[in-house]
Amino acid sequence: MSRVEEKILQAGRADNFGAGPTGLPVSVLERIMQEGLSYQDSGMSVMEMSHRSRWYDAIQASAEAGLRTLLDIPDDFSVLFLQGGASLQFSMVPMNFLAEGKTAGYVTTGSFAKKAFSEAKRIGNAKVVASSEDRQFTTLPELDGAMLDPDLAYVHFTSNNTIYGTQWKDWPNGIRVPVVADMSSDILSRPIDFSRFDLIYAGAQKNLGIAGLTVVIVKRAFVLEHAISGLPSMLSYKVHLENDSRYNTPPVFSVYVLSLLLDWVKSLGGLDAMTARNEVKANLLYKTLDQSNGFYQGVASTEARSLMNVTFRLQNPDLEPSFLAAAKEAGFVGIGGHRSVGGCRVSLYNAVELEQVQRISKFMEEFRAQHTQMA
Ligand SMILES: *Cc1c(COP(=O)(O)O)cnc(C)c1O
Numbered sequence: 001m002s003r004v005e006e007k008i009l010q011a012g013r014a015d016n017f018g019a020g021p022t023g024l025p026v027s028v029l030e031r032i033m034q035e036g037l038s039y040q041d042s043g044m045s046v047m048e049m050s051h052r053s054r055w056y057d058a059i060q061a062s063a064e065a066g067l068r069t070l071l072d073i074p075d076d077f078s079v080l081f082l083q084g085g086a087s088l089q090f091s092m093v094p095m096n097f098l099a100e101g102k103t104a105g106y107v108t109t110g111s112f113a114k115k116a117f118s119e120a121k122r123i124g125n126a127k128v129v130a131s132s133e134d135r136q137f138t139t140l141p142e143l144d145g146a147m148l149d150p151d152l153a154y155v156h157f158t159s160n161n162t163i164y165g166t167q168w169k170d171w172p173n174g175i176r177v178p179v180v181a182d183m184s185s186d187i188l189s190r191p192i193d194f195s196r197f198d199l200i201y202a203g204a205q206k207n208l209g210i211a212g213l214t215v216v217i218v219k220r221a222f223v224l225e226h227a228i229s230g231l232p233s234m235l236s237y238k239v240h241l242e243n244d245s246r247y248n249t250p251p252v253f254s255v256y257v258l259s260l261l262l263d264w265v266k267s268l269g270g271l272d273a274m275t276a277r278n279e280v281k282a283n284l285l286y287k288t289l290d291q292s293n294g295f296y297q298g299v300a301s302t303e304a305r306s307l308m309n310v311t312f313r314l315q316n317p318d319l320e321p322s323f324l325a326a327a328k329e330a331g332f333v334g335i336g337g338h339r340s341v342g343g344c345r346v347s348l349y350n351a352v353e354l355e356q357v358q359r360i361s362k363f364m365e366e367f368r369a370q371h372t373q374m375a
Helices: 003-011 026-034 054-071 085-097 111-123 220-226 237-242 252-267 270-290 317-329 354-374
Strands: 077-082 103-108 125-131 155-158 179-182 199-203 214-219 296-298 309-314 344-347
Touching (some): 003 026, 054 077, 054 214, 077 220, 085 179, 085 199, 085 220, 270 296, 270 309, 317 344, 317 354
Parallel strands (some): 103 125, 179 199
Antiparallel strands (some): 077 214, 199 214, 309 344
């Protein structure tokens, strides 16, 4: 057993498959603890320092540089470190870009996508341009980008549907209007083709660290040329852009955790290595479902399956409570489905290790063996 494995065992750390917030890499937690009393030569922890100190200057610069390198963000995009979660972006996007007399298009592929749509309707005109609600969000809708009304203020997508477990693989072609995407639950899990987007946003607590921080990556010209002026300062992308995300106090500690997390991704080999690792993890779990003779049934249709959130049900729903209880007993945390849909969900964000997926997969096979004999 390695020194790290020993420490994990000693600390009694659970296998955390929560959908968000979720686990952090152990090496990141160790760094946080090491630097907990004094960060470098500052004489204080990051929690205690000024957001205008030279130490925080370097932390924010490192977080931005890390995102730019790993995601290969083009120079004409700005990175903003905001608060209010992805949920505030549901409002900020239409406040900034949905002008009077215009309509915004929403692709509703799950609960968060619907929330984004309903917040937009509070601000202005918004319509659904494609939806998979008629198929209970188990798949993704067909959408020909060229068919979209070219007069839309923007079209809004959700790249990964955290609750239903579906994920866009390819983006619709031929879209001629600005594209906005909520990438809260799969940012940094795979490359992003920035030529297809004008603004993306993500709450940090799934793949970028801890709650309190929302990362917005936006094409500068989209803001400078199209954003509505006269908004309350805190709700204006332009204000945050002009103030280097420090119009007010940013979530200093969350940005620090992001910077450590990005260093960790780099140390594993960057985004390509992360993508490969995520594919191996998800394939193992989907194989466990698919080779269970129907005992476990995937919720999402095969072609839309998410690499981040694996949703499934037990063929015999009466067994679900005992399955979830046994999983909890075995040290697996966070695998109940979202309270709105039930069932089971194992989230495999970046920080989840392959060994953890192997453990839950083995547990699932054993549970099936026990309960098939009884049937
Ligand atoms: C978790 C999640 C949200 C909500 O994020 P908050 O930061 O809690 O507001 C929005 N969209 C998606 C896709 C999510 O997974």
